[in-house]
Every structure is written in C-alpha cells, then in structure tokens.
Amino acid sequence: MLETTPPIPHIEVRDLSIGYGDFVVQRDLNFVVNQGDIFVIMGGNGCGKTTLMRALVGLQRPLQGSVLYSGEDFWGASEEDRQRLKQRLGVLFQSGALWSSLTLADNVALPIAEYTDLPQARIDEIVAFKLALVGLAGFEDFYPSELSGGMKKRASLARAMALDPDILVIDEPSSGLDPLTAKRLDELIVELRDSLGTTIVVVTHELASILSIGNNSVYLDAETHTMIPTGNPQDALNSGHPKVRHFLKRGAA
C-alpha cells in the first residue's frame, strides 16, 4: 500500500460553495484528497453530493471558492487548460451514462480515438484489454441496452479508465446493484487504486461501500449546509461526530 510514502495532495478544495443561483446547497467546503486515496464524499439524500461531484469534474461552476488539481486552479483556468485537466479525470456517472447509440467497444474507444493518434488496431487492443479488466471480454459488440445494471456499471468503469486517468470520480457506484455485484465493483475499484495508483473520489450514501473502501472522507450535512471532516470512515464509525455516527449506524447510537 501507499501509506509508507508521505502523502502528496492531489485534489484540494478551498472555501467551495455550490448551489443553484441564490440557493446554496453546501458552503465552506475545505478538504484535501491525497494521491492514491479512496476519498468518500458521503451524506444523505439531497445534501448536495452530486452537485459537489459536478463541480469537481467541470459540469457546474461553483458559486465560490476553488478546486485545485495538483496545485492547478481548475475553475480559474482558461477553457483550454480546463480541457487539459479534464482529460486526466475519469468520471463514472450514477446511471452509467454509456452512449446508447454506440457499442461497448465504441464507448471505450471514443475517448482514446479523440485524444490519441493511435491506429485503429492498437485502439482495438486497448479496448479489449480494458473490457477484460472489468470482466466484460467478449461483449465488445453489445449495445448498452442489452446489458444488465451491473454490467453497465462495469462497462462505464472501463470507459472512465480508457485514458488511464490520474483521478477517477465515481457517483454512487452501487446504486441499483445487488449487494454481491456492488461488493465486486468495490473490490474492482480498490484493485485499480492498488495497481495503478489512481486517486479515487467516491460520492455515495451506501454504508457498505463507505466502510469497506474509503480511507478518508467528508460528510455533507443537509441541515447545516456544510461539511464535517470525518477522516477514515472506520474510525468515524466509533469516534466521529455524533451526526456522522448516527448516519453510519443507520440511526442507531
């Protein structure tokens, strides 16, 4: 594991406020995600988890504050610089968001074809490898609508990993999956971190995932509209803020 090396800050969130127009969903967000972390952003329904995720990946401009990737200001950067930073991000959307008019192979190949000059044969090899990595070898010519929920999630993971991103942002990895499929997906995420050193940000309310994969976390409180730093979720379970304990123990304690 990576704990032996001193942590390198990879993502820094400073004084971030997110929301829609006059409506502030979360304010004063401050946290640092280190290289190789699996960082969990947790909170109940409607607390602004997805809004925060959209601000992190460049889909929604925050009301205030900044997001830094390896020290580089994301929202303060020019359009081209932001584009360049985006290429280092892989995003796995809650619904998978596979392009429904393309086959799985084309879904994974599109980002590669966009950003590299590789010949088609080479791209095909990479696509086959990425799909094999998520256990979908042989499904190249399937369309997303022909897959089960778990397969779609894994295929989207393959697409998010297509360009070997430094950072992988995952919105609700286990939503709509049965416990076993969800567990396998969690294991896959940990495996990717361990073998590739990818920094992973997971946005979720799924207790099993939070406790089994996260090594650092924040809790977004829907009532006070700000965050509670929670550290390692396992520790937060017993010694964290009462609200966080309440959340992690499903209302008990």
Add this chain to the structure above:
Amino acid sequence: MPNDTQWQLDLRPANIEDGLDIILGGRWCIDASLPSPCVVLDALDDHIHSLRFDAAGLSDWDSGLLTFLGGVLKACAQRNITADTSGLPSGAQRLLAMAMAIPEQKVAGRDKGRRDMFSLVGAATLEFFRDGPQMLRFLGEITQSLLRLLAGRARFRARDLWLEIEEVGPRALPIVSVISFLVGLILAYLGADQLRLVGAQVFIADLVSIGMVREVGALMTGIIIAGRTGAAFAAQLGTMQVNEEMDAYKTLGIPPVDFLVLPRMLALMLMVPLLTLYAGFIGILAGLVVSVTIFNIGAFEYYTETLRALEFKHFLVGLSKGTVYGAMIAFAGCLRGMQCGRSAEAVGRAATSAVVTAILLITIAASIMTIVYYQLGI
C-alpha cells in the same frame, strides 16, 4: 342492532362535562359511501373540550375510517380539543399516530397558491424572452462547430452522418411521396377551377409545376421532416440528457454540438433539398394524372407546357428553401433536445416544442425568402 355491512355513527354527550362520545359501528370501508368529518365537526360547539371514541361495534375498517378520523383529529388539534383515541382499534391508533407525527411542512420555493391570469401571462412572457438569447447562444455554438469542421478540427464519426442521412432521406420517401402527390392533385383541381373561367386549362401545368418546385414542395417536405425527424432529434438528444450521456461527453471534453448536432444538421441540409426536388417531381406527376383523366388535357401537351414553364431559377429557389428549412428543423430539434430537463415528461415536451419551433421558423424563413426573391426578380 342493524346489519354489519353498513357504517354507523352516533354522537352522544359524554357522562363527563364538556365531552362528546363518538360511537363507531359496522363496516367503515372506502367502498361504502362514508360520511364526511364535517358531520362530527358540526356537532363540536364551543363548550365541548374533549372527544372520546368508542369503536367496540366496528366490524371492519380500512383507509376510509382513517381519513375520516384524520379529518376529525386535525380539527380537534386546531380547536384545542383533546381527543382520546384509546377506544379505537390498536392498528388504527398506530397509523393515525404515524400520520400525525410529522406536521405538514412548508417547503421553501414551492408555491402551491392559485396562479391568476396575470402571473401566468407574465411567466410565459419572461419565458419567451429567455428563449431568444438561448437560441442565439446555440446558433453561436453551431456556427463555431461548423467553423471547426471547415478547419478540419470538428470531430464526429462519418458513420453517424451516413446513418442520419439514411434515416432522414430514403426512409422519408414513402410519406413524402403520398403527401406530395395529394398536394399536387389539390393544386391541379384548384387551378382547373379558376383557369376554366378564362378557358386556359392547359396552364394547370404551369401552376402545378412552378408551385410545386418553387414553394409547396419545399414547404410540405419541411413540415413532414419537422414532424418526423425534428421531433426524433429532440427526443434522442433529450433522452441522452436524461441518461447523463451529454455530461459524459462534456467531461471528456468532446463538445456534444460537434459530435451530435453537426451530423444531424449536415444530414438535413443535404437531404431536405433532395427530398424537395423529389416532392416537386411527384407533384407534377399528380398534376399530369389529374389533367389527363379529369380535365381532358393531352399528356404531351401537359408535358411541353411544364417544360416551357419551368426555368432553372425555379429549381434554385426550391433547393435553397429546402436547404434552409433543413437547417431550421435540425436547429429546432437539437436546440430543444439540448435544453431538455431530466424527466420523461421533459423529453415529450422537447419533442413537441421541437416541431412547433421548426414549423414556426420554417414559416418565417419562407415568408422572408419569398419576399426577397420577389424583390430580386428571381
């Protein structure tokens, strides 16, 4: 006592002071026409301060009983009347307690108040003026995207363009054929009726051929394609919006306008003029059939008259209109699709709105072009 299948309600002054006993009996189910809580509320005058329920005679109950009791309890809470529910079945007590546990919430930003005509008109007006800048913005994005295409930097898959061309062109031929034939037929009858007065029925050929090639062919094709393809574009892009597919393009730095709008735009700008030409041909054919079979004009005569009437400029006018209409339809369809909200209902609205917008734009463009061409003498 009466039968068990009928509900019974009895209000009696209680043996304690200021009290009222409510005695419930029989069957209180939703399918029996149950009384309204008002029956009890009317009996609550100022000197009553406590209620008690007695449900010993109750044979069967469901939500019908609960809604009745809920209404009574809510009124009691407002009037500070204590209600003793211990006489009710225990299941009913628990459900009522659950329903009353969390008071009705005032949710911010949700105005349920009745909206009068003025605020509705105002909202619609604001919406109309918001739409203008959004259209301009989208037009700007498409223009940038077209410029990127000309510079060789726009990115979409050639296969997507061919698929759209197939979908828009060849597959629309049957419906375009039917409509153009019928419109040609209508034009021929219309002309025949008028031209008979001056004994110049052979000029049906002029009317039909120039009318179809210059104006009606493009207009009918435009309207058909707006309904057929414009709506489909809006629904496709709208569904992609719902599925976060648009977000997936954006996070990868692929402009959805290049990848999704451009092939659709190009396909329509190529195929609508061709369909227009085809519609003109079919319309002329319909004119010929009507002239020969109904109005006794010789086929050869009709043919030479058509050749004499049609000039190259008429084709140019028709083709230019077809191209512009195609662009308008693609613009409206893609705009509404990209603006789509994140629900199934929003996709439906986007499709409807795409057709309405496309037909509006087509009609405006048709008027402007007709006037300009007239002024230019084309």
